[in-house]
Amino acid sequence: MSTTTTPGAADAAAVRRAIASAARPPRPGALSTALAFGWRGVLKIKHVPEQLIDVTATPVLFLLMFTYLFGGALAGSTAAYLDYVLPGVLVMSVVFTTVYSGVALNTDLTKGVVDRFRSLPIRRSAPLLGALLGDSVRYVLAGTVVLGFGLVLGYRPDGGVLGAVCALALVVVFSFGLSWVFTVVGLVLRSPTAVLNGGFLVLFPVTFLSNVFVDPATLPGPLRAFVAVNPISVLATAARSLVDGRPDGTAIVVSLAVAAALAAVFLPVTTRLYRSR
Amino acid sequence: MTGQPALAVEATGLQKSFGDTRAVAGIDLAVPAGAIYGVLGPNGAGKTTTIRMLATLVRPDAGRARVLGHDVVTEGDAVRGLVSLTGQLASVDEELTGRENLVLIGRLLGHRRPAARARADELLEAFGVAAAAGKLVKHWSGGMRRRLDIAASLVVTPQLVFLDEPTTGLDPRSRNQVWEIARALVAEGTTILLCTQYLEEADQLADGIVVIDHGRVIAEGTPGQLKASVGTGALHVRLVDPARRAEAARVLESLVGPVALEPDPAALSATCADARRAAIGMGELGRAGVGIADFSLGRPSLDEVFLALTGHPARTGPAAGEEPAATLEEQAS
Numbered sequence: 001m002s003t004t005t006t007p008g009a010a011d012a013a014a015v016r017r018a019i020a021s022a023a024r025p026p027r028p029g030a031l032s033t034a035l036a037f038g039w040r041g042v043l044k045i046k047h048v049p050e051q052l053i054d055v056t057a058t059p060v061l062f063l064l065m066f067t068y069l070f071g072g073a074l075a076g077s078t079a080a081y082l083d084y085v086l087p088g089v090l091v092m093s094v095v096f097t098t099v100y101s102g103v104a105l106n107t108d109l110t111k112g113v114v115d116r117f118r119s120l121p122i123r124r125s126a127p128l129l130g131a132l133l134g135d136s137v138r139y140v141l142a143g144t145v146v147l148g149f150g151l152v153l154g155y156r157p158d159g160g161v162l163g164a165v166c167a168l169a170l171v172v173v174f175s176f177g178l179s180w181v182f183t184v185v186g187l188v189l190r191s192p193t194a195v196l197n198g199g200f201l202v203l204f205p206v207t208f209l210s211n212v213f214v215d216p217a218t219l220p221g222p223l224r225a226f227v228a229v230n231p232i233s234v235l236a237t238a239a240r241s242l243v244d245g246r247p248d249g250t251a252i253v254v255s256l257a258v259a260a261a262l263a264a265v266f267l268p269v270t271t272r273l274y275r276s277r
Numbered sequence: 278m279t280g281q282p283a284l285a286v287e288a289t290g291l292q293k294s295f296g297d298t299r300a301v302a303g304i305d306l307a308v309p310a311g312a313i314y315g316v317l318g319p320n321g322a323g324k325t326t327t328i329r330m331l332a333t334l335v336r337p338d339a340g341r342a343r344v345l346g347h348d349v350v351t352e353g354d355a356v357r358g359l360v361s362l363t364g365q366l367a368s369v370d371e372e373l374t375g376r377e378n379l380v381l382i383g384r385l386l387g388h389r390r391p392a393a394r395a396r397a398d399e400l401l402e403a404f405g406v407a408a409a410a411g412k413l414v415k416h417w418s419g420g421m422r423r424r425l426d427i428a429a430s431l432v433v434t435p436q437l438v439f440l441d442e443p444t445t446g447l448d449p450r451s452r453n454q455v456w457e458i459a460r461a462l463v464a465e466g467t468t469i470l471l472c473t474q475y476l477e478e479a480d481q482l483a484d485g486i487v488v489i490d491h492g493r494v495i496a497e498g499t500p501g502q503l504k505a506s507v508g509t510g511a512l513h514v515r516l517v518d519p520a521r522r523a524e525a526a527r528v529l530e531s532l533v534g535p536v537a538l539e540p541d542p543a544a545l546s547a548t549c550a551d552a553r554r555a556a557i558g559m560g561e562l563g564r565a566g567v568g569i570a571d572f573s574l575g576r577p578s579l580d581e582v583f584l585a586l587t588g589h590p591a592r593t594g595p596a597a598g599e600e601p602a603a604t605l606e607e608q609a610s
Binding site: 009010011012013014015016017018019020021022023024025026027028032033036037039040043044047048111112113115116117118119120121122126 | 329332333334354357358360361362364365368369370371372373374377381382384385386387388389392396399400402403404405413424429431432433434454457458460461462464465467
């Protein structure tokens with residue numbers, strides 16, 4: 001076999017040379033391993049762009065449906081409603097994308113590749129941190145699609161480009177915190193489909209029972225109380241205030257605090273579960 | 278590889294249970310450095326769990342193991358810096374290309390991007406998969422995937438490689454290539470711990486073999502010693518005339534070994550300790566004028582090894598033995 005020169009065959013002599021020539025580089029730092037895993041996440045978006053269609057099509061459909069079907073009835077005119085609903089749909093689209101962090105992690109675990117990562121001399125949390133870096137690229141893309149689509153429909157934010165960028169940044173940071181919830185779900189449930197279904201089972205009601213689509217003023221008392229404390233409402237209020245160019249300091253700080261709290265609780269749980277798998 | 282201890286792996290009393298299942302029930306291992314050491318056993322014998330404990334992926338419930346002089350529990354990071362694992366299912370990312378897989382591993386091991394790329398290309402070339410380097414791995418064949426998997430283990434040359442069933446589900450040509458690679462690795466001074474359920478594979482590659490079953494070591498030795506304990510296999514004979522089977526059975530019983538009559542009324546087989554005796558037995562049948570339709574000398578299967586060592590057949594039914602192959606084929610298609 002060692003003399004086989006068929007194309008597509010391993011060449012034993014070359015294998016020996018390759019083994020003998022390998023240099024051992026110094027161990028990489030935590031940042032460069034996280035960046036390498038982030039690069040992996042971006043490559044996956046590049047190779048499987050369909051997954052982005054999934055997360056952007058739903059909000060775009062909602063945007064169209066709510067604006068043109070209910071917009072006139074809810075806010076007097078479709079244009080006025082678009083002003084109200086667009087920041088909300090921005091929140092929804094990016095928040096929905098966090099479920100895919102859990103799905104991606106669960107998919108990895110069903111394959112052998114996690115064994116490879118875990119047998120490397122790197123920090124065991126590096127794949128998780130890196131995956132979320134890659135995911136934040138996905139969040140930015142999902143948010144940009146919604147904002148861009150809004151512009152096409154005639155949405156003109158008072159806060160200008162700066163307001164829109166700040167709103168997007170806030171939503172992405174919030175989602176970074178929220179995604180640790182779904183990495184835990186991804187580590188606990190058995191299959192990627194279960195993670196997807198479970199995630200949306202929670203996110204759908206939480207997103208709809210908020211001020212994303214309707215002004216809560218008309219809601220019955222107990223529901224209005226829930227909507228008021230729902231973090232998604234707070235985030236939508238904060239995003240609205242930013243795109244309108246009148247930042248609501250309280251809503252912004254509360255959104256960031258919720259994100260930090262979610263990360264503080266669920267990040268350690270994620271790393272512990274990941275280590276013990 | 279100076280400064281490497283004489284034993285690459287030293288384990289005593291390793292145990293691991295998953296729920297009520299005792300996967301590993303007390304395994305001792307002493308794997309000499311610089312050779313291929315085979316761990317032979319049927320599906321579910323505890324091979325993979327043992328390897329996963331040694332590669333620091335699973336923490337043992339009891340017992341101790343040192344890999345290249347480092348304790349797998351207290352010095353896991355040092356162990357991970359010296360070993361590579363090639364898992365039972367290919368441990369590569371199917372949604373990346375072959376080159377991206379190797380560049381990723383290179384970067385995770387500390388190479389800068391240009392060095393990681395150069396190393397990836399060198400390995401892709403040496404392993405004969407350069408032509409497919411830019412394609413997503415999920416479109417690769419099982420054999421190519423397995424070679425990429427091994428290449429990923431060699432981005433930085435490890436001192437010890439764990440090969441977990443590296444040829445299960447591969448066609449003979451791909452299997453031979455994996456064997457060539459394993460031999461090349463050892464020639465460069467790397468130690469290999471090879472898990473396999475194929476006696477032939479252990480025979481071809483391993484300098485020493487340990488046989489495990491039900492999570493315990495049941496035999497240990499060189500391939501030669503192991504084979505001597507089972508014999509060469511079985512001599513299968515089919516006669517032209519079924520009426521002469523009793524006569525043929527007497528001849529083979531006296532010259533070759535214990536005879537079993539097969540369901541086919543013209544067929545019989547004899548356990549054979551030595552190929553030379555099979556030749557003598559066949560010669561005697563010829564001299565006696567017994568017409569032979571067909572005969573063959575079978576190599577001992579893992580089942581026969583187990584039968585000889587434990588008195589019970591290996592727990593792998595024919596279906597269980599096919600399982601990994603089917604999985605790989607599914608992935609390849």
